Amino acid sequence: MILRLILGDQLNPLHSWFREVREDVVYALFESGEELRYAPHHRQKMLAFLHGIQQFAHHLRQSGHRVEYWTLDDPRQQGSLRANLEALKHELSSGTDLEIEYQEPDEYRVDQALQGIGTCVPSEHFLTERGTLATHFAGKKTYLMESFYRAMRVRHGVLLDASGQPEGGTWNFDSDNRASWDPKQHVPAEWRAHHDVREIDARLDRHEIPRWGDALADDFPWPCDRSESLALLNHFIQFGLPLFGRYQDALAEGQDFLFHSRISFALNTKMLHPREVIEAAETAWRHDPETYPLPAVEGFIRQILGWREYVRGIYWAQMPEYAELNYFNHQRPLPDWMYTGKTQMRCMQVAVGQSLRAAYAHHIQRLMVVGNFALLAGFDPRELDAWYLGIYIDALEWVEMPNTRGMSQYADGGIVGTNPYVSSGAYIHKQGNHCANCAYSVTEKVGARACPFNALYWHFYARNRPLLERNPRVGMVYRTWDKMKPDHREALLEHAEFNLLNINKL
Ligand code: FAD
Ligand code: SF4
Numbered sequence: 001m002i003l004r005l006i007l008g009d010q011l012n013p014l015h016s017w018f019r020e021v022r023e024d025v026v027y028a029l030f031e032s033g034e035e036l037r038y039a040p041h042h043r044q045k046m047l048a049f050l051h052g053i054q055q056f057a058h059h060l061r062q063s064g065h066r067v068e069y070w071t072l073d074d075p076r077q078q079g080s081l082r083a084n085l086e087a088l089k090h091e092l093s094s095g096t097d098l099e100i101e102y103q104e105p106d107e108y109r110v111d112q113a114l115q116g117i118g119t120c121v122p123s124e125h126f127l128t129e130r131g132t133l134a135t136h137f138a139g140k141k142t143y144l145m146e147s148f149y150r151a152m153r154v155r156h157g158v159l160l161d162a163s164g165q166p167e168g169g170t171w172n173f174d175s176d177n178r179a180s181w182d183p184k185q186h187v188p189a190e191w192r193a194h195h196d197v198r199e200i201d202a203r204l205d206r207h208e209i210p211r212w213g214d215a216l217a218d219d220f221p222w223p224c225d226r227s228e229s230l231a232l233l234n235h236f237i238q239f240g241l242p243l244f245g246r247y248q249d250a251l252a253e254g255q256d257f258l259f260h261s262r263i264s265f266a267l268n269t270k271m272l273h274p275r276e277v278i279e280a281a282e283t284a285w286r287h288d289p290e291t292y293p294l295p296a297v298e299g300f301i302r303q304i305l306g307w308r309e310y311v312r313g314i315y316w317a318q319m320p321e322y323a324e325l326n327y328f329n330h331q332r333p334l335p336d337w338m339y340t341g342k343t344q345m346r347c348m349q350v351a352v353g354q355s356l357r358a359a360y361a362h363h364i365q366r367l368m369v370v371g372n373f374a375l376l377a378g379f380d381p382r383e384l385d386a387w388y389l390g391i392y393i394d395a396l397e398w399v400e401m402p403n404t405r406g407m408s409q410y411a412d413g414g415i416v417g418t419n420p421y422v423s424s425g426a427y428i429h430k431q432g433n434h435c436a437n438c439a440y441s442v443t444e445k446v447g448a449r450a451c452p453f454n455a456l457y458w459h460f461y462a463r464n465r466p467l468l469e470r471n472p473r474v475g476m477v478y479r480t481w482d483k484m485k486p487d488h489r490e491a492l493l494e495h496a497e498f499n500l501l502n503i504n505k506l
Pocket of ligand 1: 260262264267308309361366389392395396401403404407408
């Protein structure tokens with residue numbers, strides 16, 4: 001007899017496990033108090049995961065498989081995944097030999113917890129092995145995403161012409177993909193699923209599982225099974241992909257999703273396979289290149305074939321040490337408004353407020369609004385990591401941590417990014433229309449109305465000069481700083497200090 005564990009982020013009905021129905025195989029799915037409590041998560045994130053598990057258990061039963069699905073209420077509950085699995089093994093195995101199998105976990109913590117319990121099999125989800133990235137960069141000091149991405153394009157034959165060269169004559173169309181927001185632009189209607197998750201919510205209440213973020217307004221918008229995930233993907237390809245590239249970096253008032261796909265939850269729970277997503281985008285372009293411009297398609301594919309596989313490789317190459325990195329030794333606790341959205345900085349108010357309301361912010365909000373401010377202000381990366389891991393619907397440590405510590409906070413000292421992603425208010429102003437609705441003035445550098453990003457930008461570079469000055473991508477910033485009049489430099493630093501002292505009131 002075989003007992004197979006399915007984790008909450010392994011809801012893939014196409015896994016080879018399910019090709020045949022076997023009487024001697026039992027599938028186990030658990031709601032685990034330990035998993036739900038190890039970090040405080042957004043309400044909607046918990047509901048999405050638990051509803052996804054419930055739907056998957058139902059799907060397997062309908063398909064004829066033997067399933068053990070333990071909710072938090074199950075009297076046999078032991079709390080942790082491992083203890084539940086051992087208890088179930090004991091229950092099923094009386095007198096029979098019983099093997100345990102589990103799919104390769106993506107989280108280091110879960111991987112450790114399950115060591116030695118049974119046979120680990122591939123999850124059949126990613127386009128690389130855990131160790132591929134480390135092998136690709138063996139002997140190199142830096143891990144350049146672009147070089148990895150090009151190798152992935154060749155290896156998987158994606159967007160290549162007949163001679164194996166990149167379609168369109170270049171590997172990367174990023175320079176075509178940076179338009180600022182045009183408020184007259186029509187944004188497609190959102191795709192939404194409808195689920196009743198009140199029973200799960202009540203169960204979480206009964207078990208006093210700590211959670212944060214806004215409760216659901218009415219229905220539940222995330223896809224919770226494969227057919228809904230495919231519907232969301234199709235909706236994106238039809239309505240979002242054509243303008244994905246152009247507005248990929250845009251910031252807009254009143255628009256939560258713009259032309260972003262929102263498929264990260266479906267991908268990270270394995271309801272969608274990255275290969276089918278990439279194929280859907282490439283096929284759309286090959287059939288109708290006028291509707292689907294190559295820069296949009298290449299930009300989208302790069303996020304999945306490049307960035308997503310790359311950050312996973314970084315995670316497995318660097319864990320567990322990665323979780324301790326704090327290059328700038330930043331220690332500042334997060335201000336209260338990171339948990340309420342009540343700040344006068346309009347860009348932060350929108351990004352944090354939307355994250356609390358919808359458990360979602362798009363990439364440029366995560367990187368160049370919230371992450372940017374966090375790095376300028378010197379937030380403690382451990383607390384910031386917990387914030388990102390908790391708040392976003394798609395947040396799993398393997399993808400959240402390299403993005404937060406690495407790309408966003410440069411806390412890894414440059415493993416992921418060649419230089420810190422920071423900007424003054426000017427970048428945020430250029431990319432969208434938040435500044436027009438802000439209590440602060442983006443053009444002022446010091447004084448009560450000055451945009452806080454402006455002085456903090458210089459404070460960040462000044463205080464971290466010994467760590468950054470020799471970085472060739474940063475040198476220009478110090479040349480500009482050195483050319484400023486000393487009293488202007490002094491005023492900027494003083495104003496930044498004042499803001500940091502009063503950070504809860506910004
Ligand atoms: P789209 O903009 O439509 O992009 C398509 C897909 O590309 C995404 O669904 C995602 O699977 C992939 N992708 C895009 N950028 C990245 C990236 N940098 N790393 C990995 N995959 C990427 N993504 C997560 O899935 N989980 C996280 O916990 C997470 N935390 C982040 C934290 C920070 C500080 C930053 C800067 C980025 C983070 N990202 C994370 C990456 C990215 O912001 C999200 O994948 C994206 O916003 C999800 O929305 P979408 O599906 O609409 O993406
Ligand atoms: Fe953000 Fe500054 Fe613009 Fe206000 S003025 S929205 S704080 S960038």
